[in-house]
Amino acid sequence: MPDVTESYAFRPWVRRAGASIVLVAAGVTAAIAIALVANPAVRYGWIGERAIWVYIGTLWIGGLKVWLGARRAVAEMNNETLTLRPLHQFRSRTLRWTEIRGTEQMTGGDRMIVYYDTARGMRFVAMNLNLIKGRRNFLAEVDGRLRGMGFVEKSVERSRYLTRPE
Numbered sequence: 001m002p003d004v005t006e007s008y009a010f011r012p013w014v015r016r017a018g019a020s021i022v023l024v025a026a027g028v029t030a031a032i033a034i035a036l037v038a039n040p041a042v043r044y045g046w047i048g049e050r051a052i053w054v055y056i057g058t059l060w061i062g063g064l065k066v067w068l069g070a071r072r073a074v075a076e077m078n079n080e081t082l083t084l085r086p087l088h089q090f091r092s093r094t095l096r097w098t099e100i101r102g103t104e105q106m107t108g109g110d111r112m113i114v115y116y117d118t119a120r121g122m123r124f125v126a127m128n129l130n131l132i133k134g135r136r137n138f139l140a141e142v143d144g145r146l147r148g149m150g151f152v153e154k155s156v157e158r159s160r161y162l163t164r165p166e
Contacts (some may be wrong), residue, residue, distance in 0.1 A: 005078045006141060009133045010070040014087070018066030025059035032056075065090070074132050077141065084114065084125050093125045097145060102163035105139075107155075112139070 035042050046052060069087055076083040082100070085092040093116075101115040101122060110130045115122055129135050143162065147153075151162045 005076055007073040008075040008138045010074050010131055011133045014131050015067060015070035018063050018068070018070055021059055021063030022067055025056060025063055028056055028059070075127070075138060077145070082114075082142070084127055086125060086127055087131065088128075089125070095125075097149065100146065102151065102161055103142065103146065105160050107158045107160055109158075112142075 032047055035047060066087055069085065072085060073083075074085050074087075079097075081094050081096055083092055083094045095114065095116045099116045099118075101117055103115070104113040105111070110128060112127045112129055113124050114127070115124045117123075129139070132138050146162050150165055152165050154161045154163060
């Protein structure tokens, strides 16, 4: 069977949101720079507070992470691996289908947790499903592949699990 990669992009508004955060950070940075050039004494006021600079730095870092991160696909899958790139993490996770222990999803919820094995024990990665363009197709494809591997569905209250049979 050929190794076809299926790719799921971020929804378009995700990148626009990141760009707007970067624009706000740039605007605030420019306003402070102009204020400092116009009147150097303002550095002794609120502009000189560390918290302001930490906040502006956080805007820059977060905005750039979202804006640049949304240029790549949020998820890719092929016959061997599933690659997930959640925005709240700096690293992407490439998981072999055989490493996956199970998934958890709240019924009607917008989050999916994928549990997987590593040399250091079981870990997980959480995905915000609202950010995935083609969310239903993504979920159907993951479910189909895991069920094809023998995973079974279990429901506990409002949570739905796909797990390996015991």
